[in-house]
Amino acid sequence: MTDMIAEFKKIYGRAPEVVSRAPGRLEVLGNHTDYNEGVVLSCAVAQAAHFAMAKRAGRVCRVRDLREGVAAEFDLDRIATAAPRDWSNYIRGVVVELRKRCIEIGAFDAVLDSSVPLSAGMSSSAALEMSAAMAFRIAYGIDLPLPEWARVGQGVENNYLGLKTGLLDQFSSLYGRRNSLILSDFRTVEVLKTVPLPVGFELVVANSMVKHTLVDSEYNSRRADCESAARKLAAALPGVRTLRDVLMSELEDHAQLLTDREFRRARHVVGECERVFAAEKALARNDIGEFGALLFASHRSSQNNFENSCPELDVLVDFAVASPLCLGARLSGGGFGGITIHLVAASDVEEYTDKLRTHFQRVVQKDPQIIVCSVGDGASAEEL
Numbered sequence: 060m061t062d063m064i065a066e067f068k069k070i071y072g073r074a075p076e077v078v079s080r081a082p083g084r085l086e087v088l089g090n091h092t093d094y095n096e097g098v099v100l101s102c103a104v105a106q107a108a109h110f111a112m113a114k115r116a117g118r119v120c121r122v123r124d125l126r127e128g129v130a131a132e133f134d135l136d137r138i139a140t141a142a143p144r145d146w147s148n149y150i151r152g153v154v155v156e157l158r159k160r161c162i163e164i165g166a167f168d169a170v171l172d173s174s175v176p177l178s179a180g181m182s183s184s185a186a187l188e189m190s191a192a193m194a195f196r197i198a199y200g201i202d203l204p205l206p207e208w209a210r211v212g213q214g215v216e217n218n219y220l221g222l223k224t225g226l227l228d229q230f231s232s233l234y235g236r237r238n239s240l241i242l243s244d245f246r247t248v249e250v251l252k253t254v255p256l257p258v259g260f261e262l263v264v265a266n267s268m269v270k271h272t273l274v275d276s277e278y279n280s281r282r283a284d285c286e287s288a289a290r291k292l293a294a295a296l297p298g299v300r301t302l303r304d305v306l307m308s309e310l311e312d313h314a315q316l317l318t319d320r321e322f323r324r325a326r327h328v329v330g331e332c333e334r335v336f337a338a339e340k341a342l343a344r345n346d347i348g349e350f351g352a353l354l355f356a357s358h359r360s361s362q363n364n365f366e367n368s369c370p371e372l373d374v375l376v377d378f379a380v381a382s383p384l385c386l387g388a389r390l391s392g393g394g395f396g397g398i399t400i401h402l403v404a405a406s407d408v409e410e411y412t413d414k415l416r417t418h419f420q421r422v423v424q425k426d427p428q429i430i431v432c433s434v435g436d437g438a439s440a441e442e443l
């Protein structure tokens with residue numbers, strides 16, 4: 060942060076007024092459940108986006124991205140639509156979403172930096188959105204409830220960028236708690252419970268290094284499958300609004316109402332919600348073996364039901380299944396590439412990650428990025 064303040068002064072010749080940080084997140088269990096109004100176990104990671112800003116006169120905003128040393132300028136009156144492939148969309152979009160809520164912010168100078176790996180499934184974009192949002196909140200005294208700030212970020216993705224994501228990424232970035240998982244309910248949009256991380260274990264992230272080019276359209280089509288399955292089930296089952304409301308037995312009894320694809324998509328989401336509650340119970344009795352088994356089961360369901368895995372992700376998880384050093388592993392996030400998470404005893408991390416790296420290099424011929432994750436607090440901002 061001190062570096063960033065110094066950079067800000069160097070670039071703009073004055074001090075920033077507000078600094079903020081918002082972390083990336085890990086989806087620990089509960090895959091594609093958020094937009095089905097289901098439940099998720101997630102955490103915020105130590106890697107975060109940082110934002111420093113000061114108000115300026117006029118309508119033109121200036122933002123410098125310290126990661127690449129690139130600058131963007133935009134006029135507040137010309138940001139109604141996103142600029143093609145422009146990183147500053149994540150900032151501009153926040154301004155546009157606030158405007159929809161009748162909140163106008165003025166021009167500003169800003170610098171941003173981020174340690175969240177890009178396109179890896181750790182929500183670098185949500186971290187960026189929430190870091191800007193938290194800075195605007197303080198700088199302009201904007202009084203919105205925290206879940207609404209998460210919706211502002213989701214609006215950037217859904218409306219500005221056309222990716223129909225749920226609330227998980229922004230919500231986890233705001234609500235994460237140090238050394239804990241949060242159990243969130245995306246119907247009531249609240250944290251149901253903070254669950255301490257099992258002591259003596261680490262969450263290891265292994266990146267498949269696959270950036271699926273169809274991610275956006277695949278993601279949106281999975282969401283459409285879930286919604287059409289829910290609509291058909293709702294017509295037969297009173298009280299059902301989304302897949303969140305469906306029990307596995309009800310789904311099986313009404314399988315004939317759905318296409319095979321809809322049935323498998325629904326089986327994934329309904330199964331994930333059940334696994335999240337089972338994981339909460341397993342963690343409460345410190346049954347790490349059962350928690351790990353639920354992570355493996357989630358990945359198999361991604362492979363077979365939701366079809367959002369890929370061969371490289373499977374190489375990582377299959378290695379974990381065969382290794383006595385790993386208690387559980389799964390793809391994490393949207394899927395189709397990105398990251399896997401592995402639950403490993405702290406004392407085994409070095410040996411496990413060495414073996415995992417060697418195996419992946421041999422089979423996939425690529426070097427996987429491996430990060431032993433620290434679980435940190437959610438976003439914050441302060442006036443200087």
Ligand code: GLA
Binds near residue numbers: 086093226228
């Ligand atoms: C992406 C989306 C989230 C969530 C996950 C899958 O990270 O941004 O809203 O749907 O995929 O659980």
